[in-house]
Amino acid sequence: MGGPVVDVRGLRKSFGRFRALDGLDLRVEAGHVHGFLGPNGAGKSTTIRVLLGLLRADGGTVRLLGGDPWRDVVALHRRLAYVPGDVSLWPGMTGGEAIDLLGALRGGLDERRRAEMVERFELDPTKRGRQYSTGNRQKVALVAALASDVELLVLDEPTSGLDPLMENVFQEVLAEARSRGTTVLLSSHALAEVETLADRISIVRDGRVVRSGTLADLRGQTRTTIHATLTRPLPVPAPAVLRDVHVDGARITAHVETPRIGEALAVLTVHGIRSLTVAPPSLESLFLRLYGDDGTPAR
Amino acid sequence: MSTAAASLTGTRPLLRVALRHEGRLLAPWVLVVTLLSASSVVVYPFVFPDLAARRALAGAVEANPALGLVFGPAFDLTTVDGFNAWRTLALGGFFVALGAVLSVTRTTRGQEDSGQAELLASGVMGRSARLLTGVAVALVGSLAAGVVAGVVTGLCGGAWEASLLLGATYTASGWMFAAVAAVTAQLGSDARTANALAVGTLGTLFLARGFCVSLDAPVWTVRANPLGWMLETRPASGDHWAPLLPAVAFTVVVVTVGFALQARRDVGQGAIAQRPGPARGRVRGPLLLALRLNRAPILTWAVAFHLLGLVFGYFTTSITDLVAGSTGVQQVLASGATTPEQLTGAVVRTLLSLVGIIAAVPGIQIVLRVRGEELEGRVEPLLAGALPRARYYASHVAVALTVVTGYLVGAGVVVGLMAARADLTVGLVDVVEQTLATVPAVWTVVAVAVAVVGARPVVSLAAWGALVASFLLTLLGPTLGLDDLVLGISPFWHVPDTTAPSPDRSGLGWLALVTAVLVAVGFVGFRRRDLAR
Numbered sequence: 001m002g003g004p005v006v007d008v009r010g011l012r013k014s015f016g017r018f019r020a021l022d023g024l025d026l027r028v029e030a031g032h033v034h035g036f037l038g039p040n041g042a043g044k045s046t047t048i049r050v051l052l053g054l055l056r057a058d059g060g061t062v063r064l065l066g067g068d069p070w071r072d073v074v075a076l077h078r079r080l081a082y083v084p085g086d087v088s089l090w091p092g093m094t095g096g097e098a099i100d101l102l103g104a105l106r107g108g109l110d111e112r113r114r115a116e117m118v119e120r121f122e123l124d125p126t127k128r129g130r131q132y133s134t135g136n137r138q139k140v141a142l143v144a145a146l147a148s149d150v151e152l153l154v155l156d157e158p159t160s161g162l163d164p165l166m167e168n169v170f171q172e173v174l175a176e177a178r179s180r181g182t183t184v185l186l187s188s189h190a191l192a193e194v195e196t197l198a199d200r201i202s203i204v205r206d207g208r209v210v211r212s213g214t215l216a217d218l219r220g221q222t223r224t225t226i227h228a229t230l231t232r233p234l235p236v237p238a239p240a241v242l243r244d245v246h247v248d249g250a251r252i253t254a255h256v257e258t259p260r261i262g263e264a265l266a267v268l269t270v271h272g273i274r275s276l277t278v279a280p281p282s283l284e285s286l287f288l289r290l291y292g293d294d295g296t297p298a299r
Numbered sequence: 300m301s302t303a304a305a306s307l308t309g310t311r312p313l314l315r316v317a318l319r320h321e322g323r324l325l326a327p328w329v330l331v332v333t334l335l336s337a338s339s340v341v342v343y344p345f346v347f348p349d350l351a352a353r354r355a356l357a358g359a360v361e362a363n364p365a366l367g368l369v370f371g372p373a374f375d376l377t378t379v380d381g382f383n384a385w386r387t388l389a390l391g392g393f394f395v396a397l398g399a400v401l402s403v404t405r406t407t408r409g410q411e412d413s414g415q416a417e418l419l420a421s422g423v424m425g426r427s428a429r430l431l432t433g434v435a436v437a438l439v440g441s442l443a444a445g446v447v448a449g450v451v452t453g454l455c456g457g458a459w460e461a462s463l464l465l466g467a468t469y470t471a472s473g474w475m476f477a478a479v480a481a482v483t484a485q486l487g488s489d490a491r492t493a494n495a496l497a498v499g500t501l502g503t504l505f506l507a508r509g510f511c512v513s514l515d516a517p518v519w520t521v522r523a524n525p526l527g528w529m530l531e532t533r534p535a536s537g538d539h540w541a542p543l544l545p546a547v548a549f550t551v552v553v554v555t556v557g558f559a560l561q562a563r564r565d566v567g568q569g570a571i572a573q574r575p576g577p578a579r580g581r582v583r584g585p586l587l588l589a590l591r592l593n594r595a596p597i598l599t600w601a602v603a604f605h606l607l608g609l610v611f612g613y614f615t616t617s618i619t620d621l622v623a624g625s626t627g628v629q630q631v632l633a634s635g636a637t638t639p640e641q642l643t644g645a646v647v648r649t650l651l652s653l654v655g656i657i658a659a660v661p662g663i664q665i666v667l668r669v670r671g672e673e674l675e676g677r678v679e680p681l682l683a684g685a686l687p688r689a690r691y692y693a694s695h696v697a698v699a700l701t702v703v704t705g706y707l708v709g710a711g712v713v714v715g716l717m718a719a720r721a722d723l724t725v726g727l728v729d730v731v732e733q734t735l736a737t738v739p740a741v742w743t744v745v746a747v748a749v750a751v752v753g754a755r756p757v758v759s760l761a762a763w764g765a766l767v768a769s770f771l772l773t774l775l776g777p778t779l780g781l782d783d784l785v786l787g788i789s790p791f792w793h794v795p796d797t798t799a800p801s802p803d804r805s806g807l808g809w810l811a812l813v814t815a816v817l818v819a820v821g822f823v824g825f826r827r828r829d830l831a832r
Contacts, residue, residue, distance in 0.1 A: 052683050054830040074685045082683035088676040090592065091489065097580030104583035105684030126575035130412075130489070141680065154683075 003066060005030050005152055005183045006051065010060035013046055013207075020046045022207035023060070028185055028200075033178050035198030036187040037287065043207040044187040045085060048156050051185075052082060065152060078107045081145035085157035085187075087137040089129030095140040096125030102144040114147035120169050134161035146173055153177060153184045159193060171197060191284050203290060210290055218286055223255040225279040226264060231272030239267045250274075306562070309424035313432045318439065321402055325440035328398030332391040332469055333448040339383040340457040346780045353377045356778060360385075362642055364618065365649040367513035368506070368611075369774060371530055380461040380535035383452065386775065388465060392472030392529050393505055395444045399437040399473040400497040403480035406433035408490040430561050434481050434554055441473025461535035468529040471546035475525050476501055478550045481557030485564060495599065502603075510610055514617055525549055585686060585694035592672070593665050597702055600661045604706040607657065608713025611650050615714055615730075616721035618646050640724045644798040647718070647725055649774075651733055652791040654710045655741045656770050662703035662745035663762050669695045670752045670759050673831050682830065692825045696749050696818065703741050708734055725798060732797045739810040743790035744769055746817035754824025756831065 006028035013021040021043045028034040038044050049055045050062060053069040053076070062069055067076050089098050099118075103109035118125055121139045132140065138161045145153060153174075159167050174184060174197055188194050194201060195215065202212040211218055223243065229251050238245040241264045242254040256264040261278065268276070347353045357376040360366055367373075371389045375381035407430055410416040416429060449466025453459045480497040487493035504526045511520040512530065521527035531542040582591050590597070669692065672678050682688060711734025715727040748762035755761075772781070772789035786792045790813070793806030 049679075049830070052679075054679060054682060056827070056829055073682075074687050077683060078685040080683075082680060084676065084679055084683075086676060087680075090677060092595075093580070093582070093591070094576035094578065096578040097576070097582060100580030101582050101588060102680055102684060105585075105681055105686045107685055125578040128576055144680075 003030075003063075004028055005065055006034075006185060007063040008047070008051075008060065009062075011047065011050060011057055011062060012059035013050060013055060014058055020207055021050070024204065024207060025209050025212075026202055027212075028183060030183055031178070031181050032199040033174065033184040033186060033197050035194035035201040036185055036204065037189065037191070037194055037201060038187075038204035039189060042204045044204055045156055046207075047204070048082075048154055048185070048187060051154065052077075079150055080152040080154055081106060081148050081150045082154045083138070083141045083145045083156060083158045085160060087134075087141040089132060089137050089140060091128065091130040093129055094126050095123060095129070095132060095136070098129065098140055099125065099144040099147070102141075103148055106148050106150070109144075109147045110149050113149075114143065117143040117147050117173070120173065121166060135163060135166065138162060139166065142170065146177065151183060153182055153186075155184065156187045157189065158186070159188075159190060167193070191287060203287070205290065211286070219258065219280070223285075224258050224261055225285070226252075226254050226256055226261075226268070227275075227277045227279075228252055228254075228268055229274040229276075230268065231274055234271060241267060306425035306427040307431055308428060310428040310431050310435075313419065313424070313428055314435055317406055317432050317436050321406060321436045321440065324405070325398060325402055325436075325443070328394055328440070329444040329447050332387070332394050332444050333451050335391055335394070336383060336387045336448045336452045336457075336462070336465060337455045339386045340379055340452055340455045340462075342779060343379050343382050347382075350377060353382075356382075359778065363646055363649055364513050364614070365646050365653065366774065366778075368509035368614065368650075369653070371509060372512050374533060374536040378535060379456070380458045383457060384461065384465060384534040384536070388468055388529060388534065389505070389509070389526075391448065391465070391469045392526065393501070395441050395469045395473035396476035396501050397498065398444070399441050399477040400480040400501065401494065402437045402440060403433045403477050404484055404490050404493045404497065406436060407481070407484040408487065408493045412490050426562060427558055430481060430484075430558060433484075434477055434557070437477035437480070438474055438550075441470045441477065444473060445470030458535065460538050464532055464538055464540065465534040467540070467543055468532055468534070471543050471550075472526065472529060474550040475546055475553070478553035478557065481554050482560060485557060485560035492595075495596070499599075499603075506607075506610065510614065513614070585681070585691045586697070588681075589665075589694040589698045592668060593698060593702075596661060596664060597698075600702075600706060601709070604654075604658065604710045605713065607654060608710035609717070611654060611710065612714040612717030615647060615650065615718045615725075618643050640798070643724050644729075644796060647714075647730060647733060647798075648794070648796055650714065651707075651711060651730075651737045652740070652773050652794065654714075654734075655707055655737045655791060656744070656766065656773065658703045658706040658710075659741050659744040659766055659769075661706065662699045662741065663748045663766060665695060665699040665702065666745060666748040666752050667759055667762060670756050673756070679830060688826050689822055692753065692822060696821070699745055699749075700742055703745060704738055707738055707741055711735075711737075729798050736797050736802075736804075736807065737791070737794050739807050739814065740769075740790035740794050743810050743814045743817070746814040746821070749821035750817040750824070751821075752825075753821030754828070756828075 004027045006026055008024060008026040011021050011024040011026075012019070024043065024047060026036070026047065036044055036047070046055065050057050051064050051069050053073045056070055065076055065079055069076060089095065093101075099114065100109070103114070121143055123136065123139045123143060127136075129137075138158065142158060145155070159170050162170060171193070174186075177184065186194065186198065198215065200212070200214050201218060202209045204210065226242075231250070233250070234245070234247065234252060238254070241260055242256060244255045246253040254264075347356055353376055357373060360373045360376065369389065370385055373385040376385060410419070410429065419429060445466035445468075447466075448469055449463040452462040452465065476497065479500055480493070483496035483500070484493045487496055504524055508521060508524050508526045508530065510516070511524070511527070521530065525546065528542040528546055532539050582588050669678075678691070681691060708731075711731055712727075715730030715734070718725055718730055719727040744765055747765040748759070751759050751761050769789040769791055772786055773791040776786045776789065776792075790810055793810050795802040795804050795806055
């Protein structure tokens with residue numbers, strides 16, 4: 001199978017007068033872990049629910065695993081597993097029962113992996129739905145999804161309730177899934193998680209994808225931060241290679257276009273460097289910049 | 300500050316918010332009882348303008364003791380207020396009590412289920428403040444229902460004392476069951492169980508009252524029943540206010556029990572602790588899931604219908620005596636307008652329609668559960684599996700239709716067996732045949748729920764509307780002399796009288812057609828609409 005696993009073009013979806021998705025494009029290649037980033041209410045979950053055939057697209061084209069997610073529901077869903085962000089379990093049913101039900105509906109679970117996942121996530125499968133905490137409910141959904149052999153994992157903020165230890169387990173398990181060749185669409189607002197796992201990233205805002213690419217691509221678009229203490233003050237105005245220069249006595253802070261770091265260091269060396277930190281562009285700074293850009297509060 | 304006062308800290312701000320929020324949810328109940336009461340005062344003079352017409356109505360009511368099961372005895376149908384008292388005393392009290400139960404459970408147990416209670420309890424708030432708020436809102440709501448219904452009825456032309464007393468019985472019924480709900484909210488471990496316990500108590504006492512009154516049981520059986528006290532007020536045929544006092548005392552005592560129980564339990568826990576369950580599941584498909592989700596109500600209702608069959612069966616065996624003892628009926632019989640066989644047939648048909656209408660309740664509950672599950676976000680992960688929507692929906696609809704059929708037929712067989720032993724003019728085969736003829740009408744009512752949940756889930760409450768409309772039209776429509784066109788809105792009107800020499804079964808064909816259309820609308824809608832989160 002050569003084509004992309006997810007291919008969304010110009011997707012539009014409104015709820016009443018509220019426009020949730022406004023021409024969203026998304027492409028996930030086979031075998032990739034694709035990070036789907038955005039603030040709350042940007043349209044991540046809506047996109048995923050369209051991909052699962054739970055919502056009907058108002059416009060645009062949506063292809064999932066080569067099929068139409070609204071029409072070919074059953075055939076497609078045999079090949080994917082989904083973890084909702086807000087897991088709600090049946091109050092009277094145990095976690096184990098819920099895992100088996102969800103697995104059976106997908107066409108069966110890998111028994112060996114089910115046992116392994118229950119163990120690694122330290123889940124007690126004999127508790128009833130209403131007795132689980134948020135994190136434990138999430139674990140039930142994760143075990144059900146990860147214990148089945150599927151081509152595509154759709155994960156909607158899967159770790160928001162997990163403790164750091166369990167988040168580690170999740171990262172390991174996801175890395176194993178990737179090495180088996182599973183494609184993953186990982187929606188999140190936890191930047192660190194996406195930074196370590198994702199091959200490619202799409203950033204969504206107000207119902208559109210505002211940036212998409214590999215981590216390196218996105219880093220290239222942003223600036224490196226330099227903190228330095230100099231022996232001799234910089235001239236005013238500062239050389240053009242340094243942006244947003246902030247001088248506090250001998251200490252300066254400035255931004256540099258990532259490809260021009262060498263040039264900037266050459267300029268600074270002339271003024272005598274006593275200490276220097278060069279912070280690589282984090283996804284976080286990119287994220288903050290994209291959201292702060294035109295001053296509208298993120299919804 | 301004393302401990303008692305401390306445990307109520309924070310009630311005032313909580314009450315203000317709760318009144319505003321719950322007020323909107325209680326308003327429909329106030330409206331329903333007001334319409335119920337005022338409409339009889341407005342309509343009665345037109346439909347029954349003279350004494351002769353009113354006497355004829357009294358005879359007809361007496362001839363069908365099945366009506367007494369629901370409405371209680373008709374003390375005096377010759378005056379507007381007497382008619383209103385007969386028609387609305389039992390039903391109005393039932394509706395207000397039901398509204399009070401649901402309100403108390405929602406503001407106490409419901410909040411604990413949804414986690415709101417924890418948020419509130421972490422604030423500056425005494426242990427008992429939430430329960431007090433819940434009870435207070437229900438008390439105020441019941442009071443509003445009684446006052447508004449009484450005053451509006453008076454303004455519409457009812458006698459003031461009788462109308463206000465009638466309103467007071469609504470309030471008293473609401474108060475007593477707000478108290479019952481305050482106790483059941485402490486016993487059940489979630490809102491569903493708490494509601495089931497309280498509504499079960501209400502239904503049992505309601506039925507017991509109708510049963511004891513209709514069968515002329517010893518007077519203590521009515522006096523022992525809190526709902527029986529309401530009958531003793533006799534609006535428009537005596538106007539006794541005294542029986543309302545024990546109702547107030549009952550409320551105070553039972554609410555106190557509720558507070559005592561509440562002080563002894565943990566927030567979010569019930570009297571019965573949860574045990575660990577199986578680590579592996581056997582529910583592997585949507586049909587088993589639908590059964591599993593509704594297991595508790597299906598079993599509870601099965602027991603309820605068994606008892607209902609016994610009660611109605613016993614009732615059927617007494618028809619001959621009841622009819623023989625009524626002078627009104629004897630006059631009707633003497634005039635040759637009808638035969639004893641026809642009368643018995645009519646009573647059996649009314650009883651089975653009543654069983655059918657009650658059987659539709661669990662059916663509608665099961666279909667509405669689909670919507671509840673959807674809103675809880677539990678349908679989404681299922682449909683993200685390889686499960687077509689139609690198959691998911693069909694499982695629940697199939698369970699609903701099968702279960703209501705089972706209940707109705709089960710109750711019908713019990714009634715039939717008892718009727719056969721009592722040597723009536725109707726035998727087991729007649730009753731079962733009549734029961735089977737009633738089944739399609741129940742399906743139609745359930746199909747309304749299937750249609751709304753599938754196609755327009757926002758108005759899923761309309762499913763209950765269909766049930767209430769069927770109920771009122773079937774039981775009250777004929778006595779109000781409504782046009783056949785209006786009566787025909789109720790599916791039960793189309794149920795043929797199978798004991799007739801040549802029953803006209805064409806109605807069943809229409810019912811089947813309407814049911815099929817409604818179910819189709821529901822399935823097409825469910826396939827096409829967005830799934831709520």
